Amino acid sequence: xxxxxxxxxxxxxxxxxxxxxxxxxxxxxxxxxxxxxxxxxxxxxxxxxxxxxxxxxxxxxxxxxxxxxxxxxxxxxxxxxxxxxxxxxxxxxxxxxxxxxxxxxxxxxxxxxxxxxxxxxxxxxxxxxxxxxxxxxxxxxxxxxxxxxxxxxxxxxxxxxxxxxxxxxxxxxxxxxxxxxxxxxxxxxxxx
Amino acid sequence: xxxxxxxxxxxxxxxxxxxxxxxxxxxxxxxxxxxxxxxxxxxxxxxxxxxxxxxxxxxxxxxxxxxxxxxxxxxxxxxxxxxxxxxxxxxxxxxxxxxxxxxxxxxxxxxxxxxxxxxxxxxxxxxxxxxxxxxxxxxxxxxxxxxxxxxxxxxxxxxxxxxxxxxxxxxxxxxxxxxxxxxxxxxxxxxxxxxxxxxxxxxxxxxxxxxxxxxxxxxxxxxx
Numbered sequence: 062x063x064x065x066x067x068x069x070x071x072x073x074x075x076x077x078x079x080x081x082x083x084x085x086x087x088x089x090x091x092x093x094x095x096x097x098x099x100x101x102x103x104x105x106x107x108x109x110x111x112x113x114x115x116x117x118x119x120x121x122x123x124x125x126x127x128x129x130x131x132x133x134x135x136x137x138x139x140x141x142x143x144x145x146x147x148x149x150x151x152x153x154x155x156x157x158x159x160x161x162x163x164x165x166x167x168x169x170x171x172x173x174x175x176x177x178x179x180x181x182x183x184x185x186x187x188x189x190x191x192x193x194x195x196x197x198x199x200x201x202x203x204x205x206x207x208x209x210x211x212x213x214x215x216x217x218x219x220x221x222x223x224x225x226x227x228x229x230x231x232x233x234x235x236x237x238x239x240x241x242x243x244x245x246x247x248x249x250x251x252x253x
Numbered sequence: 254x255x256x257x258x259x260x261x262x263x264x265x266x267x268x269x270x271x272x273x274x275x276x277x278x279x280x281x282x283x284x285x286x287x288x289x290x291x292x293x294x295x296x297x298x299x300x301x302x303x304x305x306x307x308x309x310x311x312x313x314x315x316x317x318x319x320x321x322x323x324x325x326x327x328x329x330x331x332x333x334x335x336x337x338x339x340x341x342x343x344x345x346x347x348x349x350x351x352x353x354x355x356x357x358x359x360x361x362x363x364x365x366x367x368x369x370x371x372x373x374x375x376x377x378x379x380x381x382x383x384x385x386x387x388x389x390x391x392x393x394x395x396x397x398x399x400x401x402x403x404x405x406x407x408x409x410x411x412x413x414x415x416x417x418x419x420x421x422x423x424x425x426x427x428x429x430x431x432x433x434x435x436x437x438x439x440x441x442x443x444x445x446x447x448x449x450x451x452x453x454x455x456x457x458x459x460x461x462x463x464x465x466x467x468x469x470x471x472x473x474x475x476x477x
Contacts, residue, residue, distance in 0.1 A: 184319050
């Protein structure tokens, strides 16, 4: 009886452990890749790539291993109070996209970047978190508990830079990641 | 008179011998066996040296092309100078030629850069690209992709070493039976976003006929 109980407990633990194969930052990065792919395949229009501005990510409670684990919302640039034109992607626990829903809303041409589109720039900012999260305690909260990423343009140094602003659901801290216009990492800062 | 002729003959022989030794000194510590000298040919050098270490950049992209004997012939001096003497080729990120590759190249030059071997056995025909993973890996991924797309490379997020790497990737690198939507094909096409190999890498693009073979493999189920 005791043995059966222990086996059941272990099976349950393994199921839970295996349910989260990837972390939030990786899921967000894979969602960015999926948006690019959908544009390449002409399944969604190019504004989802060129006017991309903001990403939200939520962890879902899985009903079964095939059901979605992550919900990622990619929003287009929008300076009005209206809700933005967006795409919702559902990903499984391995990060594969199970489906997408398009939501109409306001969309504007966002900041002009360089040769790299804003989705690629956001991906590159997430690479910083994916690569450094495992070894940097402060950054790790953005790896595991990432909740949003916004892409901003910073010209305070007289040079056009990418500033990715990330939030997490663990604390109120904000991670700022600066990249050059080619998407190469420059520096990061964590603020309250 | 006879003694003088013999002396002259010996002097000529010594000079020949000196030239051979000098050539070996030029090539540092490379020693070539007699057996290799008889079997060496362009085909051997292509398979052992050019394909794994050179053709990624020196393919049909327009400059020095080492894919055929005819296209290689005008560049024999440059190849010798840069790959055997100064050893400045291949350039990073490609590894230096290993000892076996240097021996093959040195033997080829010592044999007079023949297209076919002195050995009476027929030359090995060039391997034809087939729609199998092993063939695609050997002929395309190894020379053009895996230098970066491996677990320790710059593109470690997208390894291309095993079928599982391709088929199980959340990036949908290969979708069995759906080549048109597989990421691998999409990045190889002309004008692709994030085209591979990167245009500034110097690596020759994957040709249209090679892409067709990869597509056939994917559409056949991408199994082996």
